[in-house]
Amino acid sequence: MLHLSDDIHNQTAAWQKAGVTLPTYDIEAMRQATKRSPTWVHFGAGNLFRAVHAPIAQKLLDSGATDRGISVVESFDPAIIDQAYTPFDDRYLQVILKADGSMKTSLVASIAGAYPLGEDPKPLRDLRLVFRNPSLQMVTTTITEKGYALVDSQGRPLSWIAPEFEGGPDKAKSAIAAITALLLERYQAGALPLALVSTDNFSRNGERFGQVVRRMAEEWIKRGLAEKGFGDYLRDKNKITFPLTMIDRITPNPDAEVGRRLKALGIADAEPFRTRGGTAMAPYANTEETWYWVVEDDFPAGRPPLEKAGVYMADKDTVNAADQMKVTTCLNPLHTALAVFGMLLGYPTMSKTIADPDLKALVTRLGYVEGLPVVEDPGIFSPKEFLRQVIEIRVPNPGLPDTPARICADTSQKIPVRYGITISKYIRAKDLDTADLEAIPLIIAAWLRLLIGSDGNGTDDAGRPVKLSPDPRLEELQRILVDIPLNGSAKKKTLTTTIKSILADTSIFGTNLNATPLADKIETFLTAMCQGNGAVASTLHKAASAW
Numbered sequence: 350m351l352h353l354s355d356d357i358h359n360q361t362a363a364w365q366k367a368g369v370t371l372p373t374y375d376i377e378a379m380r381q382a383t384k385r386s387p388t389w390v391h392f393g394a395g396n397l398f399r400a401v402h403a404p405i406a407q408k409l410l411d412s413g414a415t416d417r418g419i420s421v422v423e424s425f426d427p428a429i430i431d432q433a434y435t436p437f438d439d440r441y442l443q444v445i446l447k448a449d450g451s452m453k454t455s456l457v458a459s460i461a462g463a464y465p466l467g468e469d470p471k472p473l474r475d476l477r478l479v480f481r482n483p484s485l486q487m488v489t490t491t492i493t494e495k496g497y498a499l500v501d502s503q504g505r506p507l508s509w510i511a512p513e514f515e516g517g518p519d520k521a522k523s524a525i526a527a528i529t530a531l532l533l534e535r536y537q538a539g540a541l542p543l544a545l546v547s548t549d550n551f552s553r554n555g556e557r558f559g560q561v562v563r564r565m566a567e568e569w570i571k572r573g574l575a576e577k578g579f580g581d582y583l584r585d586k587n588k589i590t591f592p593l594t595m596i597d598r599i600t601p602n603p604d605a606e607v608g609r610r611l612k613a614l615g616i617a618d619a620e621p622f623r624t625r626g627g628t629a630m631a632p633y634a635n636t637e638e639t640w641y642w643v644v645e646d647d648f649p650a651g652r653p654p655l656e657k658a659g660v661y662m663a664d665k666d667t668v669n670a671a672d673q674m675k676v677t678t679c680l681n682p683l684h685t686a687l688a689v690f691g692m693l694l695g696y697p698t699m700s701k702t703i704a705d706p707d708l709k710a711l712v713t714r715l716g717y718v719e720g721l722p723v724v725e726d727p728g729i730f731s732p733k734e735f736l737r738q739v740i741e742i743r744v745p746n747p748g749l750p751d752t753p754a755r756i757c758a759d760t761s762q763k764i765p766v767r768y769g770i771t772i773s774k775y776i777r778a779k780d781l782d783t784a785d786l787e788a789i790p791l792i793i794a795a796w797l798r799l800l801i802g803s804d805g806n807g808t809d810d811a812g813r814p815v816k817l818s819p820d821p822r823l824e825e826l827q828r829i830l831v832d833i834p835l836n837g838s839a840k841k842k843t844l845t846t847t848i849k850s851i852l853a854d855t856s857i858f859g860t861n862l863n864a865t866p867l868a869d870k871i872e873t874f875l876t877a878m879c880q881g882n883g884a885v886a887s888t889l890h891k892a893a894s895a896w
């Protein structure tokens with residue numbers, strides 16, 4: 350059996366026989382070069398990093414465009430490093446799952462070092478040296494939307510952030526505090542330049558990244574825990590930048606069937622597992638063939654030649670248009686719509702959701718009719734063609750084991766981006782009428798319908814409890830919704846009163862929906878969806894038949 354940590358270059362024939370493409374560069378030399386002069390640090394050692402970032406570095410290494418790898422840091426769930434990196438010598442398999450059922454597998458070894466920020470102080474000490482090194486050019490992140498949150502909807506510091514505000518760099522635990530503390534190190538090493546590149550799924554991700562890092566720094570400066578000059582350094586665009594990005598590659602959690610197929614090829618390291626911190630990992634990352642990464646080209650310390658690996662380097666407006674297109678209209682809103690209904694209707698995979706003609710009609714309306722009118726063409730690819738590929742090729746890919754549950758994680762945090770921005774564009778546009786939106790209120794109603802239940806369980810359309818994906822607002826929302834009856838006795842008037850405070854929550858919708866025609870539609874759809882078993886499917890069918 351083949352092991353990732355073995356001397357792979359002594360087993361080239363066996364790996365090739367298993368259909369695995371091997372790196373062609375000298376892995377040890379890459380590690381030494383990176384140790385001497387690191388260029389790229391990444392925060393968030395989860396699956397997207399393994400699907401996109403590390404393979405890009407591998408491509409650059411293979412082609413000789415660089416001799417440096419990536420140093421990867423994990424602050425939220427350090428067990429990812431202990432359980433999914435260290436035992437495999439920081440290597441893994443990238444498995445591309447094609448629509449015809451075949452898979453393309455590569456062994457990725459472009460990770461030069463892995464830094465778990467947990468109890469052991471050594472990784473942070475080592476990382477400080479990396480940040481003091483003038484060679485460092487960029488930091489990328491995949492820390493999820495909630496990784497950037499510092500305060501709650503009332504503006505109060507979150508419970509785990511408050512001690513960091515108070516205690517300064519020495520108390521840094523969260524990704525944002527750790528990054529800010531390491532930037533302070535870089536400032537103290539001579540105010541060296543750096544680009545900080547968020548690759549998380551929300552619009553204007555770089556702007557938000559910059560805001561939260563500067564906020565953390567200000568809290569420290571006002572308490573005398575960091576020098577005033579540090580604040581100036583973070584605002585100096587010749588020193589520190591936060592480029593905007595759009596990143597796209599549907600990357601499901603590691604799938605057991607993929608592991609079985611790898612085992613059948615003679616690969617020993619092929620078991621998916623949950624880390625002690627709860628992240629779904631494996632010695633492999635499974636992903637789709639299509640990918641896009643569009644990056645604002647604003648790197649004050651220089652950058653690796655990313656374009657040589659297929660990354661689009663562009664100006665701010667182009668990146669912003671590409672990102673708005675993907676995360677607010679042409680992909681992620683469709684994903685959430687299918688996932689929410691998928692949970693309600695009991696579909697096990699995303700490809701099965703879109704095979705339902707009513708759900709396909711829903712996302713077709715959501716994308717083409719409600720989304721495209723507010724999309725600005727990024728110029729580098731056509732939004733209409735992008736949308737067509739999402740609906741006709743990418744989500745229906747039967748080889749991709751993506752689940753509604755993965756996509757439903759943290760839905761409350763995603764709604765502002767996935768629907769809130771479109772809603773606000775309709776409200777502002779003179780030639781668009783918010784009252785014309787039908788798919789968006791139907792999806793919001795379905796989300797609320799799914800949450801009716803208690804203790805982390807919602808209720809599906811057959812009246813059965815369904816385990817809900819984690820969401821920081823779940824408990825609070827379920828408490829409000831719990832009394833809505835699902836047996837046919839729900840009345841719109843009572844329901845309207847019950848959900849008023851939710852629809853008014855601008856931290857979820859970006860707008861007080863009670864002041865828009867959407868509230869009445871959501872209340873009507875939700876009342877209809879609560880009229881007994883099968884009411885979700887029939888409400889969806891009735892709406893879809895009219896489109």
Ligand SMILES: NC(=O)c1ccc[n+]([C@@H]2O[C@H](COP(=O)([O-])OP(=O)(O)OC[C@H]3O[C@@H](n4cnc5c(N)ncnc54)[C@H](O)[C@@H]3O)[C@@H](O)[C@H]2O)c1
Pocket residue numbers: 392393394395396397398423424425426429491492493494495496497523524548549550551596597598599600601628629
């Ligand atoms: N998976 C995809 O299809 C995909 C595609 C495009 C963009 N993204 C973006 O990448 C993010 C990560 O996706 P993934 O597939 O790697 O997920 P994953 O579950 O495999 O990994 C999540 C990563 O985020 C970290 N994390 C989670 N909560 C955090 C927090 N509060 N603070 C700091 N770090 C935290 C985890 O420790 C882990 O490193 C997504 O949230 C999304 O913004 C994902």
Ligand SMILES: O=P(O)(O)OC[C@@H](O)[C@@H](O)[C@H](O)[C@H](O)CO
Pocket residue numbers: 494550596597598599600680681684685755756758
């Ligand atoms: O990664 P999240 O949790 O922000 O969203 C779930 C999916 O919609 C997302 O991961 C998509 O697969 C991705 O955005 C495709 O590029």
